Amino acid sequence: MADKVLIENLFVKFEGEQGNIQALEDISFSVKEGEFLTILGPSGCGKSTLIRSIAGFQKPEKGRILLGKRQVHEPGPDRIMVFQEFDQLFPWKTVKSNITYALKVNGKGKEERERMAAHYLEMVNLQDFGGAFPHQLSGGMKQRAAIARSLALNPEILLMDEPFGSLDAQTRAVLQSELVRLWQKVGSTIIFITHNIQEAILLGDRVMVMSSAPGRIKDIVDVNIARPRLPETPEFMALWHTLYGLLETKRFGENGKNNTMPGKD
Numbered sequence: 001m002a003d004k005v006l007i008e009n010l011f012v013k014f015e016g017e018q019g020n021i022q023a024l025e026d027i028s029f030s031v032k033e034g035e036f037l038t039i040l041g042p043s044g045c046g047k048s049t050l051i052r053s054i055a056g057f058q059k060p061e062k063g064r065i066l067l068g069k070r071q072v073h074e075p076g077p078d079r080i081m082v083f084q085e086f087d088q089l090f091p092w093k094t095v096k097s098n099i100t101y102a103l104k105v106n107g108k109g110k111e112e113r114e115r116m117a118a119h120y121l122e123m124v125n126l127q128d129f130g131g132a133f134p135h136q137l138s139g140g141m142k143q144r145a146a147i148a149r150s151l152a153l154n155p156e157i158l159l160m161d162e163p164f165g166s167l168d169a170q171t172r173a174v175l176q177s178e179l180v181r182l183w184q185k186v187g188s189t190i191i192f193i194t195h196n197i198q199e200a201i202l203l204g205d206r207v208m209v210m211s212s213a214p215g216r217i218k219d220i221v222d223v224n225i226a227r228p229r230l231p232e233t234p235e236f237m238a239l240w241h242t243l244y245g246l247l248e249t250k251r252f253g254e255n256g257k258n259n260t261m262p263g264k265d
């Protein structure tokens with residue numbers, strides 16, 4: 001498979017009142033077409049900065065980002081971001097209109113918009129909630145609706161910044177397996193940020209581990225485990241321990257972020 005995303009020697013610096021912060025330092029990696037890459041790292045290591053740079057929202061200080069042969073200079077419809085926050089939907093539009101509106105902006109005709117909205121709502125099991133408004137949905141349902149809208153736009157690259165971070169463990173588990181199922185169906189390239197080692201292994205073809213201050217790549221590890229993946233298996237646990245060892249565990253723990261041991265969630 002060809003490289004879909006190629007990052008070459010990327011540096012991003014922020015100027016702050018207490019001095020400059022090197023959010024990303026000399027980041028180079030590639031993501032193959034149709035690959036699912038998860039990014040794991042302690043708080044502040046530059047994960048969001050990296051994904052925002054790929055989305056075109058953050059200008060690098062040095063280096064470049066290529067999508068195929070095109071260099072990223074700005075956001076584009078080939079890249080869609082999904083965030084952690086539940087309020088990504090237009091609150092004044094129904095769930096279905098949130099999707100049809102996005103498709104309209106993308107130039108789709110009325111009939112196709114209706115057909116696609118119904119199709120993607122069914123994909124995320126929200127077929128009975130197309131007429132509901134976002135405030136009538138649970139957090140997990142809103143997140144499913146946001147994912148349905150993103151998938152309906154059929155982006156070449158889906159950039160997900162801790163999309164399940166605010167969900168309870170059970171909803172999170174459901175959405176993890178739904179996302180893998182949808183990804184296998186639509187074949188988008190996905191870059192997915194998480195704090196959770198188990199989630200990184202459950203989802204990714206590869207896991208990229210970052211370290212902080214400055215944000216660098218520590219390692220990129222293949223997940224050679226057949227899907228669906230079960231956290232209780234010895235191969236899963238062995239990889240969990242490898243990744244745990246790669247993380248800066250002290251800072252990671254201080255953060256209080258969920259970092260569930262396999263089989264304990």
Ligand SMILES: Nc1ncnc2c1ncn2[C@@H]1O[C@H](COP(=O)(O)OP(=O)(O)OP(=O)(O)O)[C@@H](O)[C@H]1O
Pocket residue numbers: 014015016021022023041042043044045046047048049050215
């Ligand atoms: N707009 C900004 N202005 C100044 N500093 C920033 C800005 N955005 C990020 N930073 C700093 O850059 C570093 C990386 O931040 P970033 O949000 O990318 O990390 P992260 O790994 O996504 O963190 P978290 O896991 O907590 O979301 C941090 O030190 C942060 O304070």
